[in-house]
Amino acid sequence: MRAPGSDKGVAAGDVLLAVDNVSLNFGGVKAITDVSFDIRKGEIRAIIGPNGAGKTSMLNVINGFYHPQQGRITYRGETRQKMRPYVAASQGISRTFQNVALFKGMSTLDNIMAGRTLKMRGSFFWQLFRHGPAMREEIEHRKVVEEIIDFLEIQAIRKTPVGKLPYGLQKRVELGRALAMEPDLLLLDEPMAGMNLEEKEDMSRFIIDVNNQYGTTIALIEHDIGVVMDLSDRIVVLEYGRKIADGTPDQVKSDQTVIDAYLGVPH
């Protein structure tokens, strides 16, 4: 894998994505109210908050699945009212889902290969023959996919239909599929939910490695506060759709509003 985004004109530490005064409601339900924050290139940015705080909705706004009623989104210096899924994907935003959203009937390999779709340019005509340019392209992408498989240590389940895999491995394959897009911005929605300690440690290691080795910027939603404090550079805290805090792990940990609303009384 190349280092994604290194050549896109946004230097490490600059703002890669900013949401400004974003509000989103579904009928009467206010999922997000007037939230602003930014994500800097190269950082791991956590979004935390109690259930229903609007974290998943925020990711959906960022990659264009939900369109906010108010606010602006600036990605790579370009400001818009809303993202569109195709634009987000083709400009390097990829994600995993809170409830695993793999292609259940397909193998691990095909799931991750599907993540390469946008990078495959070959014509329909050659696809009919599975020879010549089509086969060369297929092999070229297969190599990248094999690197990801090695990186995530899932060689043994390469050809297994993902529907048959245990939950922890499914989460891993889903990360692989997101990585196959060589994202600039990787959105992870509770990547460790429902995992045991060992699986959590593995996943944490992968997240750190992706961030370190490829310089991928990561936005992370996670309920395990220990993991969040360890992994993230900065944290934004949401509650009832509003932002109640934003800062480094230390700042957030000692913020009285956050302690009251989410972390509970420190022991």
Add this chain to the structure above:
Amino acid sequence: MFYREAGQYKTSYAADMAVFPIRQDRIGLAVILFTAFVLIPAFGNQFFLSSVMIPTLVFALAAIGLNILTGYTGLISLGTAAFMGVGAYACYKLTTWFPGVNIIVWIIASGFVSAFVGAMFGLPSLRIKGFYLVVATLAAQFFLQWCFGRIPWLVNYNTSGAIEAPERFLFGIPITGANATPESRYLVVLGVVALMTWFASNLVHGRVGRAWMAVRDMDIAAELMGIRLLTTKLLAFAVSSFYCGVSGALMVFLWYGSAEPEVFVINQSFLILFMVIIGGLGSLVGSFMGAALIYMLPIVLRLLPAALGVPIAAATVEHLQFIIVGVLIIVFLIAEPHGLARLWQTGKQKLRIWPFPY
């Protein structure tokens, strides 16, 4: 015992990505092709060629078409027969307009006409799903069926309302019309079906097939990965209808010889849907198995008791057929949604590790 991959190391990604990575499978395929292209035309009698092989191949092609849409892309259609009809009528119009152009060209062209019509009726699939899409394809079925019966232009103002395959040649040999021998018709059908099956296999194993299956399994994730839903679904409708259209053209020109609008009715759509369900959703081999089983069942039911000396009435055969097909569909839907193809796979898997179960 001999069916296994031990000792067959894959030395390149290309080898690993082959559709048949195990040598025994490739040998099996070669045997099947040899039988189909050489042994059957050499030794098969007229009845076997005309009434068993040609129809099975024609239906298998339509089943592949429907499977691309339903099995691979997850869009259920009840318009299969109508799209076959589009192919048949288009081929008839084209070859009567331009009799000089080779019929094979027109059979392929009629596939494109059908693909276009299919894509048109596929447009609503971006907005509607499941049950409502079924209703939309049902509308296509009834609308097109109505066109076949009510637009005299389609049948060149024949008072009978039927279309009749005129005599056409390939390499100087008649392949349609009254003078075409079963052997020549069979070989043409087989050639077309084999080639198109190969294309379908290439498509579903590559980028296009992955996009179809991604849309089938989790359209939201597919969309957020940059797979365009409308384009992908329309492509599935177009390719599917192409296959159905060619199948319809083959049906009229190389099997029936002539056809009335009643051929392309909803019952036939259901028949092909049953073939896909019993054969296996999302399996090309299954499309052949399903077509063979459903088409040959009544033949076997008719011939077997006669051969055993048990008299059986035609009506009984028909009832038996309904019962058996009905039971099979229920059994497969409940117990094995991937159909005969999956049973075959499981059998092979067992064989691969036999005699040690682990």
